[in-house]
Amino acid sequence: MSAAHAMQSELPLLEVRDLTMRFGGLTAVDRLTFAAHSGAITALIGPNGAGKTTVFNCITGFYRPTSGAIVIERGDETYRLDRLAGHRIARDAGVARTFQNIRLFPNMTVLENLLVAQHARLMRASAFSLAGLLGLRRYRDAEEAGIALARSWLERLDLVQYADRDCGTLAYGLQRKIEIARAMCTQPALLCLDEPAAGLNPRETTELSRLIISIRDEFGIGILLIEHDMSLVMGISDRIVVLDHGARISEGTPAEVRSDPAVIRAYLGEDDTANGEGGR
């Protein structure tokens, strides 16, 4: 894993520092600190209810953290995601995400979904619709480029024949792939995948892991992954962060994490009756 070696020397792309998220009396995320690098796959794992999706929602701007900082370094710019408006996290900071329960636009075609993802660029090219309404060359060229980008993703995922079909009518496995393609069409710096293998069969899961690795190697972007399928996580991750009850209990390479007693305890519930009850 050459990418994994390269990342050690670089500054992190995403830094989460002392992130805390409380819902009323419940602390879902408790002073969590970790980093994700460009050109690396960072997995966030933990038992159900460990706070993984909450972390995701904080990073992608759906929740405002109670305290702590989330920082993206993109080019020369630094973005504080914990303060940025939701749509600017995707548009300016370059954070794209997929959803645990797929959120495509069901009554729009696959191609339209991929074009909506390029909204910011196309909107600028259309001069906020004026150039577009007049059918000026400058917008037509931008639209052709947008369609070409969408087409390149459809070809890569072998989905060209579905381009003009409504997303809602397609099989679940295809929808998962389209959602990743749509996120990639925003040309992100960090791609956040929320349980991308949920509901996929083993063959589709293998295909998915190949896709994620190829995105990392080809685009050199950072990938943040939440997943329950341990074979997928262990097979493709460069780094794994393990959460339990909102706190980080372990971090390291797949091999390190697998042999960490704290992780085994959290997953298998060893000594749960003796220690666990007091901790809650």
Next chain:
Amino acid sequence: MAPQASSISAALREASLAAAVALVLALPLAGVRLPSGAAEPLAFRPWWVVAAVLAVFVGRFLIALHISTRRPRAFAAPPLFDRALGAMTPWRRWIFAGFIVAVALLPLMPFADRRMIDLGSLVLIYVMLGWGLNIVVGLAGLLDLGYVAFYAVGAYSYTLLAIHFDLNFWESLPLAGAFAALFGVLLGFPVLRLRGDYLAIVTLGFGEMIRIVLINWSDLTGGSEGISSIPAPTLFGLSFTANPAAGETAFHQFFGIPFAGVHKLIFLYYLILALALLTHVFSMRIRRLPVGRAWEALREDEIASRALGLNPVMVKLSAFGIGAMFAGFAGAFFATRQGFINPSSFTFIESAIILAIVVLGGMGSQMGVVCAALVLVLLPELARDLAGFRMLLFGAAMVAIMVWRPRGLLSHREPSVRLGDRAGGAP
């Protein structure tokens, strides 16, 4: 390549449909000979109609056969891409073009009397309002029950500008649209976080607020008495009065024809037709632009839209603003057509009818709006003889549509862009 059985039957089907359109058009156009004198009766020429229909049938059949044998079927299937009319199948484009021609020729038909032309422009007002509201409800998915408020803003803007600032119709029209759009954005701000039922309630309240302000601000709006003697529009400075003021030329003087009251009605008919078509072309074009796709994306899933970098505030405000602008244009036309406005023209029932037109027509469907406007506006007018049963019939028609076509008369959604149309399209 020899034509195959499937392409022949497809061409036959296409030709029959073209022939049907031709029949509709030929009946009034070729089938009736205009009398040269008033005393002479209308002469019917059935053979002319037969000849026209046959010619269209054969011609269309040959063209269709030619196209289907030249191109493989897989390419014939996706609709042609046309920049002016939007993505339509050849079928629907034929029907649409025939429809436009029929609508454009209506006032010139021998059977068109004053009442029919007047009714036609009334239907067209509702078609235009339906198309405008379609942007807000059909595309952006924002349920707006107070659309009539923007219609009122447009009507009063034109009236007040014309009376106090002496602006003519063409000068005030863009201003009326701009004022209505401004009110649309103003309404948009407080309701940004609302969706569905809650949004409907607030917009309903907004519609009533505008009406009540119009009633109570008597100094400006004349209260419930309204404002009368609103100036009529002119055609490049030509007015439609029998005795124009000094220094003005009237339409009939300019063309040296005798004065007829129906000229003004015909002019108004074409005016609203042009405004409605402007609305149509605008919405067909904007649907295929990033902002149009953003409206639809927001309707489908606001959370996913935000995750893709769409700013929900801008997307919603632009939908409210542009939808309101067209209501403002329609309102200005309404004021100039009536020559008199008062707040009772802008009650909630108007909003309800416009919304019903959009919903019954099939949300987002342009032709559906036309069909629904025809049904909802013409039915109560034509059924006036039934007196008390009129509204009963109206209600029954709405229930019938909802039972048989629960998603609207024409609910098919045409994609805004297709990969299949491009060079080296779908495999």
